[in-house]
Amino acid sequence: MFENLDIFRAAQSMAIHAGKRQSLIAQNIANADTPGYKPLDIKPFSEVLQSNPIGKNASFSTLPTAVSTLEPFTINGSESPNGNAVSVEQQMVKAIEARRQHDQALAIYKSALTIIRASLGRR
Amino acid sequence: MNDFSNALSVTASGLKAQATRLRHVSENIANADTPGYRRKSVSFQSETNADQGVSSVKTGQVSLDRSELKQIYDPSHPMADDTGHFQGSNVDLIIEIADAREAQRSYEANLKMFEQTRQMSSSLLDLLRR
Numbered sequence: 001m002f003e004n005l006d007i008f009r010a011a012q013s014m015a016i017h018a019g020k021r022q023s024l025i026a027q028n029i030a031n032a033d034t035p036g037y038k039p040l041d042i043k044p045f046s047e048v049l050q051s052n053p054i055g056k057n058a059s060f061s062t063l064p065t066a067v068s069t070l071e072p073f074t075i076n077g078s079e080s081p082n083g084n085a086v087s088v089e090q091q092m093v094k095a096i097e098a099r100r101q102h103d104q105a106l107a108i109y110k111s112a113l114t115i116i117r118a119s120l121g122r123r
Numbered sequence: 124m125n126d127f128s129n130a131l132s133v134t135a136s137g138l139k140a141q142a143t144r145l146r147h148v149s150e151n152i153a154n155a156d157t158p159g160y161r162r163k164s165v166s167f168q169s170e171t172n173a174d175q176g177v178s179s180v181k182t183g184q185v186s187l188d189r190s191e192l193k194q195i196y197d198p199s200h201p202m203a204d205d206t207g208h209f210q211g212s213n214v215d216l217i218i219e220i221a222d223a224r225e226a227q228r229s230y231e232a233n234l235k236m237f238e239q240t241r242q243m244s245s246s247l248l249d250l251l252r253r
Contacts, residue, residue, distance in 0.1 A: 015247070019126035022243060023177065026130035026236045030137030030180045032229055033144075034167040088232050095239060102243050106250065113250075 006060050011109040013063040017045045017070075018102035024072055025095045028086050035082035039091065040072040045101060127244040129177045134240065136179035137233040140167055143182045145226045151214050152223075158202055160212035162188040162219075188213055 021042055028039040048066055077085045147165045154160040163185050169178040190213050198207035 022240055023126040023130040026240060027133045027177050029232050029236050030133045031169050034169045034180055037169055099239055099243060106246055
């Protein structure tokens with residue numbers, strides 16, 4: 001498992017994905033009152049993960065590139081009279097999701113690091 | 124890290140734009156009784172930064188409300204005309220208060236995002252401390 005340090009790669013990709021999403025959500029909220037602005041989002045991490053082969057010998061080698069090349073798409077929702085389609089409530093929920101995903105990724109990373117340290121005999 | 128600094132700069136632009144909006148609202152409220160004052164309104168526009176690939180928000184040109192000024196009857200007023208009327212301002216306090224409240228809500232949402240992005244990047248930096 002640790003020969004290729006796959007778990008670190010997966011955790012890293014997950015954290016990058018959360019960071020990207022957070023940046024887009026920040027942009028959407030800043031533009032919540034801009035006329036004609038449409039909110040942006042990227043594919044959820046689970047979908048990115050599913051497009052990669054998963055199995056017993058799963059390798060996440062293509063995951064970092066898959067995450068970093070994700071293209072943001074616009075979401076068309078109910079528009080206000082000035083053509084703006086940002087719902088601040090929806091963006092807030094997404095922001096919490098991104099936060100949780102980021103924390104989760106860092107927790108996985110830390111825990112894997114602790115295991116490696118323990119196997120090296122250091123604390 | 125780059126994503127986080129982008130997020131922080133976009134959020135900062137949002138905070139600045141909302142603060143400008145609030146400043147114009149307070150100008151309107153302060154001048155609600157000034158004769159001949161026209162209400163100012165400010166529009167937002169997004170500005171795409173090419174090398175970062177994010178669109179921050181900025182305030183556009185200030186426009187004056189072209190609607191009719193209120194006619195106030197007060198023959199003793201120095202600006203009163205022959206019929207005893209003078210022109211007041213076209214500021215409606217209810218609209219201004221509602222606008223101020225909306226600006227405040229948006230400001231809070233931006234502030235919340237700023238705080239959360241900061242926490243996320245500091246927890247990322249905590250990994251280095253181990």
